[in-house]
Amino acid sequence: MAGKKSQKAGWTRRDFFNWTLNLVMGVITILVAIPAVGAAVSPAFHKAAPVWVNLGAQLGLQQSSIQAGSGGVGTVVKAPYSYVEVDHWAKFPASDYAYLRYIGGACAFYILSPICTHLGCHVNWIQADNQFYCPCHGSVYTVDGLNVSGPAPLPLGVFRWKVVANAVWVARESTFTHAHQRSAKAPKEPCLKEA
C-alpha cells in the first residue's frame, strides 16, 4: 500500500473505500426507506369517497312524510337504512337513519343527519314541538335543523341525495355528521339534490 497514495488529490485509498461504502449504504437505506415511509404516510394521499346508501322507494318515503304531517304538508320522518361499512380492510354490516321531510316543489326532499353537532349523539324528533332535541346535553334544533338552544355549535348536517331507479339514495360522508356540514350562517333549507 505504501507509495500508492496520491498526495495531490488528498485522497487516500482508505478515503475512497470509505466513501464508496457510505454511498452504497446510503443507496440501500434509501431503497428501504422509500416503500417504508411511503406506506406510513400513505393515508395522506387517500381521498374519502362518500358511500351512497339506499333510503327506499321515493314514492313510499313521500307518502309516509305526508301522512305523518297534516294538511298535505310533509313532516319529519325517520328513514332507516342499512349498508356495508368499509373501514379500510374491514367490512361489516351497519345501520343508521336519516330524518327525511317531503317539502314538495323542485327539491322534493329535505334530508337531515341525526347527528348532534355538539358531541355526536343522535337527536330525537318531537312532532308536537316541531323540533329536534338532543338527549345528551339538551341541544334544540328547528324543523330545518338550525341550532336554536343548547351547546350545539352548528346546524344539523344535510344529506346530498339523488334518485336512482325510483329510490332515494343519500351520500354518507366521512364528516362528523356523515353529511354535508352547514356553517352557522348557511341558508335555511339548502337543496342538495343531485342528478
Add this chain to the structure above:
Amino acid sequence: MYTRIVRWIDERLMVSPLWRDMADHPVPAHVNPSERVSAFVYCFGGVTFLLIIAQFVTGMFLTMYYVPDIINSYNSTKYLMHHVLFGQQLLSMHNWGSSLIIIMVTLHMLRIYWMGAYKKPRELNWIVGVTLLLIVLGFGFTGYLLPWDEKAYFATQVGVSFTKYVPFIGPALLKVVSGGSKIGAATLTRFFAIHVLFLPALLIVLLGLHFLMIRRQGISGPY
C-alpha cells in the same frame, strides 16, 4: 455542524472512541476483498446482518397495516397490496428478503464449514450460529402463515403435523404448537407473537453474542 455535534456529545459521554474501535478495526488482508477478490466469502455473514436490518425495518412498517386475526389478516394484506402507497413493494421486500436471508446464512455456514472455522476455539460460536440458523428458519415458518391465504394455511398444516412424530409428547406438542386442535385463530395469534416479538428478541441477543465472540477471538485464518 456535524463535527460540532459530535464534539458536544463527546465532551459529555466520550462515545466516539467506542465507534472508532469498531469502524477502524483493521481487517486482515486475507479477509479483505479489495486485497484478494476471493475473500468475498467472508462477507456472507455481514450481508446476512444487513438483510436482517432491512427485514426489521420493512417488518415494522408492515405491522402498521397487518392484523393478526383470521377475518382481517387476509383482507388487511390485500388492502396493503392494493391501496397503500408502495405497499406492494414493502411486502415484496419483506417476502424476498426472507428468502435471501436463508440463502445468505446458508452460504455463510458453508464458508465456516469448508474453512473449518468452527474448530477450537470457535466451537461456541458454531453453536450460537446453529441456533441463529434455527431462529432464521423459525421466522420463515411463522411468517409464512401470516397472510392467512390458502397456501399459508395448508403449508402450516403440513409443517406443524411433523411435531406429532416426536416420541411420547408428539400429540401434546402438536396442540401446543398450533394453539389448539386445529389450525385456526389461536395458531395465527401464536405465530404472529413468535414472529414479531419472541424471535426478534432472541435474534438480537444471539447476534450480540455472535459478534462479541468474533471480536474476542478475531477472524480465523489465513489458511
